[in-house]
Amino acid sequence: MKKLVFFSFVLMGGLAACNSGSSKSNTTDSTMGADTSKAAATVTAPTVAPLPEVPVGAKVFFKNLKNGETVKSPLKVEFGVEGIALDTAGTIKPASGHHHLLIDAGDSIAAGIVVPKDSTHLHFGKAQTETEIKLTPGEHQLTLQYADGIHRSYGSKLAATIKVKVK
Ligand SMILES: [Cu+2]
Structure with missing residues (x-):
């Protein structure tokens, strides 16, 4: 009797952990993905200087x-x-x-x-x-x-x- 209760408790706990774990990682992944691409775009753009102008008559x-x-x-x-x-x-x-x-x-x-x-x-x-x-x-x-x-x-x-x- 004691064993059965313990088992179901572990099982439920395990499932709950599994669910929350996967949903948590999904949200984190998508947010992180968006954040990194945004950050990369803002960082890369200003580092490359624009093409210098062609002097008149060159x-x-x-x-x-x-x-x-x-x-x-x-x-x-x-x-x-x-x-x-x-x-x-x-x-x-x-x-x-x-x-x-x-x-x-x-x-x-x-x-x-x-x-x-x-x-x-x-x-x-x-x-x-x-x-x-x-x-x-x-x-x-x-x-x-x-x-x-x-x-x-x-x-x-x-x-x-x-x-x-x-x-
Ligand atoms: Cu060259």
Whole structure:
């Protein structure tokens, strides 16, 4: 008799604990989830500085190549820039950036978008002003794209596109 009472008491207690436990954890989970995402959004947003403005009159250009020119591979490509400082990548500085060369990878990259890093999107984050590339015979499109210290494109204002014909 004593045993039975004890057993049912434990069983009920156990069930109650189970119920309250699960409902409690459910509420905590959803609240915590909302809180963390909210906190993350508020913390991340101000830490990244906006894309620096493009100085009026600034431009990039191919120093040694003309649009439509017939060239040989390997091809030396010289990057020209005016009206904005050339610097190494790493930190965001106003009126400053570095070159990128896009090989058959389209025109300029939209302002604020990070320039991809692959075999057709070359970064010159050490402030280089020239490179040598290998191209297959035929027509190729080359785009020079300037971007800020964290590789965010300055957009079409600081881009130049030419086509070359490789013999
Ligand atoms: Cu870059």
